[in-house]
Amino acid sequence: MLISETKSLLTSMLDLAGVRTGEISADAVRTMLEVFRRFASVPVDDAVSPEEDGDGILAQTGTFGLDGVHQFCADLTRQFTDAGDQDAIWQLRCTLHWIPSAETEALGSSVLWSFGMPLEEFFAAALGLPGWAWALAGVQAPRRLTIELEQI
Template sequence: MLILATRDVLVSMLADAGVNPDAMTSADVRTTVEVFRCFAGLPVDGVAPPEEDGDGVLAQFGTYDFRGRSEFSTDLTRQFVEAGDEDAPMWQLSCTLYWPAGAETESLAFGHLWSFGKTLDEFFAKAGALPGWAWALDCLEGPQDLVITLAEL
């Protein structure tokens, strides 16, 4: 798979798992993480290896107003650095879930974790234990939005 195809592949995998970005349920959060875990193990052509920090996953969470209103978000991002010289392009494929912000989510603060130096199993176990991700995985309220983006940095 090429970097430019990664978004379509992830969207297709989520659809195959029954995740509808326009009607997210609380159960879809766990399914989204499981699908992303499978997606993170797929090879991508032309990417530097993980030991060179060329292919890694970032889990993050927090309350932000990036979209013009205060929202709590959890995010899984797969970062790709094209193989080649030091100035090789970097890409990020982000899968972000949004909930309305509130006192409970504000108390979670924010945090992040990179997969570099960890197996995917270790990473996803630790990511799921981050306060914001633990809340999202146990939340009875489905996210209001799921946004998947691929961007060159």
């Protein structure tokens, strides 16, 4: 698989699992996470290797003003460094969006990178982040799911 194909692969994997972008149920959050976990282990041929920090995962949560809207987000991002142009960094973001509340505001924000740790260990730690633990508890359905691939 190539970096340029990652969005369509992830979208296809999610679709096969019954998860589509846009509005999703609270139960679909866990499914999305499990699909992303499988996707994270698929090799990308034109990216620098994970051992050289050229392919890694970011888990983050927090309340942000995105697209002019104040919202709580739980995000999994796969970041690639292009092996042919090491100045080219790509991010494939899979983001869940909620209307913020006092409860989500109290969660604060969290950031965790996978660099330097096995994926199993990373995902175990990511699920322990307060925002991800809240998202997986199914307290509230997300407003929407977005998937974006962009060069940063």
